[in-house]
Amino acid sequence: MSSQLLHRQTKLLEYLTGSAGIFGRARGLSNEPPLQGLDLGLLHLEARFSHEKRMQKIDWVLTRTLELLASKREAVVRDFVEACPPASITWLDNARQLHAFLQSRWTQGTVEPAWLPDVAAYEIAYATVRAGERRASLQDGLVAASGSIRLHPSALLLCCSYDIRCILEGRDDDIPARRETHLVVAMLPSSDEPLVSALSPPVFELMGMLTEFVDPTAFGDTPELIRLLDDLAATGLIEVCP
Amino acid sequence: MDKISHAIGFGYRRHIHEWTIANLRHFDVLEITLDHCLVGSEAAKAMIFDLVGEIPLTAHGIGLSIGTDAPLDHAYLDEIAALLDRLKAPAYSEHLAFTRVPGRDLGNLLPLPKTMEVAERVIDKVRQVQSRISVPFLMENITYIFDWPDSELSDADILSHICAETGAGILLDVENLYLNSQNHRFDPYAFLDRLPANAVQEVHVAGGVTLTEDILPRPLLQDTHSHPVPEAALDLLDYALRRQAPSAIVLERDDRLEAAEEILDDVARLRARFGRMIETSAIETVDVKPVAAPADQVA
Numbered sequence: 396m397s398s399q400l401l402h403r404q405t406k407l408l409e410y411l412t413g414s415a416g417i418f419g420r421a422r423g424l425s426n427e428p429p430l431q432g433l434d435l436g437l438l439h440l441e442a443r444f445s446h447e448k449r450m451q452k453i454d455w456v457l458t459r460t461l462e463l464l465a466s467k468r469e470a471v472v473r474d475f476v477e478a479c480p481p482a483s484i485t486w487l488d489n490a491r492q493l494h495a496f497l498q499s500r501w502t503q504g505t506v507e508p509a510w511l512p513d514v515a516a517y518e519i520a521y522a523t524v525r526a527g528e529r530r531a532s533l534q535d536g537l538v539a540a541s542g543s544i545r546l547h548p549s550a551l552l553l554c555c556s557y558d559i560r561c562i563l564e565g566r567d568d569d570i571p572a573r574r575e576t577h578l579v580v581a582m583l584p585s586s587d588e589p590l591v592s593a594l595s596p597p598v599f600e601l602m603g604m605l606t607e608f609v610d611p612t613a614f615g616d617t618p619e620l621i622r623l624l625d626d627l628a629a630t631g632l633i634e635v636c637p
Numbered sequence: 638m639d640k641i642s643h644a645i646g647f648g649y650r651r652h653i654h655e656w657t658i659a660n661l662r663h664f665d666v667l668e669i670t671l672d673h674c675l676v677g678s679e680a681a682k683a684m685i686f687d688l689v690g691e692i693p694l695t696a697h698g699i700g701l702s703i704g705t706d707a708p709l710d711h712a713y714l715d716e717i718a719a720l721l722d723r724l725k726a727p728a729y730s731e732h733l734a735f736t737r738v739p740g741r742d743l744g745n746l747l748p749l750p751k752t753m754e755v756a757e758r759v760i761d762k763v764r765q766v767q768s769r770i771s772v773p774f775l776m777e778n779i780t781y782i783f784d785w786p787d788s789e790l791s792d793a794d795i796l797s798h799i800c801a802e803t804g805a806g807i808l809l810d811v812e813n814l815y816l817n818s819q820n821h822r823f824d825p826y827a828f829l830d831r832l833p834a835n836a837v838q839e840v841h842v843a844g845g846v847t848l849t850e851d852i853l854p855r856p857l858l859q860d861t862h863s864h865p866v867p868e869a870a871l872d873l874l875d876y877a878l879r880r881q882a883p884s885a886i887v888l889e890r891d892d893r894l895e896a897a898e899e900i901l902d903d904v905a906r907l908r909a910r911f912g913r914m915i916e917t918s919a920i921e922t923v924d925v926k927p928v929a930a931p932a933d934q935v936a
Contacts, residue, residue: 400755401706404747405738412741422852424786432786436852441782444859445745452744484700484736484744485676527678587680 403429407438412480414473416442449481449489456490456522459562460497460515463508471497487526494519510557510571517559520551520580524589527582530606539608539636544624546605547632549589550581560593583631592632598623608636643840643878644693645907646887651677653894654684660897663904666693668887671720671729672700689724695839695885696726696772697808703762703776704735704749714769721772727884728838730775730808731766733759733796748781751788751795756802763803775838776800777808780816780860792817793831806838809877812889815870816845816858829877837881840874842866842907843889863892866903871910878911886911 406429410416421435430438450472454461464471479492494515501512529548531537539545546552558576561569577599582589594602601614601623611624627633646666649657651673657664667688674685688694698717703709721729734746749755767774778796790798792814800807809832818825844864848857866888874886888903 398706400750400758401738403750404704404706404735405741407747408738408741408743411743411747434783437783439852440850440857441745441747444782445743448744480741481744482740483742484672487676525678526676527680527682582678 406430407433409480410438411442411445412476413442414477417446417476418473446476452486453490453493455486457493457515457518460494460511460518463511463514467507471500474500487522490522491519509573510555510559510562513553513555513557513559513571513576514562517553517555517563517578517580520553521589521591524549524551524580524582529582537608540610541636542611543608543636544605544611544628544633545608545636546602547581547583547634549583550579550602550632552599552603553578553580554599563591579632581632590630590632598627602627602632605633643883643911644885645904645912646695646885647900647904648697648841648887648889648891649685649688650891650894651681651684653897656897660901661692663901664692666695666885666887668695668697668885668889669724669726671696671698671717671724674720674724675700675716686723694724694726695887696721696724696729697887698729698731699746700736701731701766702734702736703731703759703766704733704747704755705738706735706758707739709762709765711769714766718770721770726772728773728775728806729766729770730777730839732777732779733799734779746779746781748779748784749795750785751790751792753790753798756790756795756798759799760802763799763805767803767805773806773838774803775806775808777810777841778813778817779810780813780820782820782857784821791823791828791831793828797832797836800836801833807832807836808839808841809837809881809883810841810843811870811874811877812841812843812845812860812866815867815873816860819858825873826876829873829880832877832881834880835882837877837883840877840883840886841889842870842874842886842903844870844903861892862889865899866906871906875910 410430415421416438419439423435425431425433425435461468475493475496479496481489482492483489497515498512506512531548555576555578556573557571558574559571560576561571577594577596579592579594579602580589614620624633628635644665646668647657647664649667649669657667669685674682700713717729732746733749735749736743736746749759763774763776776796776799778792796807799805814825814828818828843860843862844866845859845861846863848859850857886907888900888907890900
């Protein structure tokens with residue numbers, strides 16, 4: 396059973412994380428029993444500051460996504476606030492909340508601009524890799540057969556409907572072409588920032604089959620394939636079990 | 638006659654790691670925010686752990702939410718305990734506040750109703766924390782925009798009561814005290830007078846901004862950790878040190894980190910005013926009520 400104090404704390408956080416607290420214009424003292432006597436003007440400031448701090452965290456991750464929302468941004472953020480109260484203090488968790496919220500909206504109507512889902516997915520992937528999230532690796536005690544290969548444990552593969560590289564490279568005047576584009580994002584050894592590479596469809600398909608350690612001979616033993624795997628191993632995008 | 642000195646330190650921030658390493662000679666101690674060791678890349682964590690042995694570290698937390706009237710997150714506390722050992726931190730500090738309830742996390746420190754009933758609930762939590770960590774636990778005074786209408790204790794009295802009952806130390810944030818005294822119109826020197834002598838184990842200093850809003854009767858001082866420490870806060874610290882002997886005075890800075898020269902200027906100001914040796918005989922004896930350590934506390 397909730398205590399009276401916890402009930403008041405819960406009601407306060409519901410107010411501070413909701414639209415009424417963040418965007419509302421209520422002033423004076425609250426009459427709502429759990430918050431009775433609290434100054435609504437001061438609560439609005441607290442709510443606004445906390446919301447701005449949360450949005451700053453999200454902006455660190457979804458910078459271009461928020462820019463591309465442009466004039467719709469304000470309405471989207473208001474709906475997001477109501478639908479998704481903050482559940483964590485980390486910037487990645489909050490950004491993921493907004494991303495999931497946007498994905499849900501995008502299934503219900505036209506997306507504008509059309510390449511926005513690709514940009515958002517890329518920004519989440521980049522932040523995920525940058526934050527150090529990775530699958531279990533050999534260093535974690537994972538056992539695999541000698542000579543078997545696998546996608547680097549940090550690497551995430553992205554299949555985009557649009558070629559968003561112009562956006563990622565800051566060429567703001569270019570319009571992304573509708574062209575399936577395959578990207579890999581990975582934090583490779585001795586690198587401070589994630590590596591982002593465009594892959595040809597066959598290489599992307601091959602790397603998609605390497606989420607677990609596999610015997611490379613299963614893919615054939617042509618010189619071209621061996622050279623390709625050697626090249627990918629040399630860049631660090633796939634790891635080879637010693 | 639025994640003499641001690643206050644270590645002058647800085648709150649480590651990953652964004653200026655290289656700068657911090659290059660300027661390590663300016664600091665006696667770095668304060669590590671433990672929550673930053675729990676999330677983030679392995680490389681970022683390694684940067685923190687590599688500091689062990691290079692400079693003394695002390696430990697601060699932002700994720701405990703000790704004031705939430707719900708069970709403590711024991712898994713989180715166990716991670717904190719392990720970090721404290723790994724960092725060889727001499728103490729662990731947290732805020733007398735709450736930040737979340739089940740299902741919602743504001744990510745900002747909120748005040749508690751200042752009542753004896755609430756104090757008793759926090760006391761129980763403090764004892765739980767103490768039973769799971771191997772170093773002294775310190776409670777920090779927060780800055781707050783609003784206060785609960787049923788608060789009946791002063792800021793100093795609830796903090797002092799909790800610390801006296803549990804044996805916890807105090808992390809005195811003089812900037813928070815200064816801001817609260819200005820925003821809520823009370824005498825900060827009276828606050829300091831009501832703290833038990835020698836209860837303050839560590840100190841935070843920082844600088845903020847002044848916010849003017851239509852809905853406010855007067856400008857609000859905000860604890861943004863973005864600007865040089867105001868002289869008025871240093872005056873408060875000067876006064877506090879007549880009865881307190883904190884081991885560390887830590888400068889907090891979270892914004893405008895590119896103005897790094899301001900950080901070094903602040904450290905120089907702190908060293909000029911407080912880095913001197915002080916005679917312990919000038920400090921009153923401890924009047925914190927001693928409490929027995931919980932049975933399962935590991936030394």
